[in-house]
Amino acid sequence: MKSLTIRNLSKTYFDPYAGKHVIAVHDVSLEVPEGEFVSIVGPSGCGKTTILNMIAGFIPVTGGEILVGGRPVKGPGPDRGVVFQSFALFPWRTVLDNVAFGPKMRGIGRTEREKIAREYLGLAKLTEAAGRYPNELSGGMQQRVGVVRALANEPDVLLMDEPFASVDAQTRMTLQEELTRIWQEKRPTVIFITHDVGEAVFLANRVVVLSKGRKLQEIGVDLPRPRSWDALNESDAFKALTSRVLQLVRAA
């Protein structure tokens, strides 16, 4: 695990239909120390997914720089694991082979990489599903696979792009609790993109509020861990934090 540094990041698109340049991200700086969990929250179109795509190296930056462990980002790479909203599991591979994919690309032999994959599947309580194909699983289980597939490759930074937005509300709460548990166990550096204020606060050490491509504010979250919805729903500190973030997002 390594730290992530974003300096004066900006992104401008040319919109061929409108015939003009659109500013998606403007002068965003962010310092994420090793092992920290940062949520980036904001309304649709605020540029949060654009930031994640730039960190992942999927799209080029227009200005500024991104450093992972001090090294500048040039295109996608295994040092930054990504969890997608659409899961993006490989439908032609079993759950086990999906999770073993990263280690396979690193040249790790079959027995060893399957051992790694099984260990991570166990972490997400997916041992039973190892031999099944993604389309045979529920959405919640598919995204569990998506999370451990990224983790099993031991990235320096884990990037999560609204990963729980397309599962039902009950499953989402379970997944959020599991994610905090797994995070405590493995302590990865995480950037978590969401528009859900409660989710952002529940998971993170720090919440960054984004609006119209600009960073509005950073809010520290020092709620005790392990966190559970049962406990936090009763917590005044949690309520105060979420309402503060919510006000910022709504005013944005």
Place this chain on the structure above:
Amino acid sequence: MTAALQRVWGAYVRITARWPAIASVVPFIPLVVMWWAVVEAGVFPRVFLPGPADVVRSFADLVYKGILPDYLHDSMVRLAVGAFWGIALGIPLGILIGMSQLAHRALWPLLLFFQAIGDIAWLPILVIWFGYGLATMTFVIVYTVIFPVVLNTVLGVRSIPINMHRAALSLGASRLRILWEVVLPGALPNIVTGLRNGLGYGWRALIAAEIIVGTSGIGFLMFDARRAGSVVEILLGMIILGILWYIVDSWILAPIERATGQRWGLVTR
């Protein structure tokens, strides 16, 4: 009455679940019975429309003489050779066009132009170039197979969600490995569809080619029978065409489709 029908239907479903081959034979029974009835009613003279029994007799006769096995063998070899080259050229070409914007711009118009010149439209010039042989036949089949394979492969490659590529890149896959690990399996259901169409067209093109330029094969058998005025052999040829394609499709192509796209949930059953 309804209850009895339901019982019969239930029994049929159970039996065909156990022996699927029965399900592929039963639909033909009414057809053959009707054919037999029309022939027996004497609506047409026997020489114009022989009955099922005559065709079976002719089948036995041609098998006994060794003509039918030889011709069948020739047709199948031609189809296999043509299919092999159609696949070997069509899939890489489709992947290239599907992945490269440049290749797409350069080759797509050519592809559509040559697709319009139907397979059989090539025969006059092919006969002059290659004569009446395997080369001509192979060209026609490859030509017919390759277009559905290429077009469907392009479609398959292009329909792979961009996040699949991104996921693989973020897990450390190189561009070359993505070709093998993402592009090929992702496009496979479409490739199989292309093959199924391509081989279906190729089979028809082969018969047409055999009728026009052939010296052996099922198409030639039918053409030769017309010269001899033997309707029974023409009918036999037609029936063999149908049965052979049914076998190729349901024993080779459909199982591939079931084991890939359907298993992965990429195509609906």
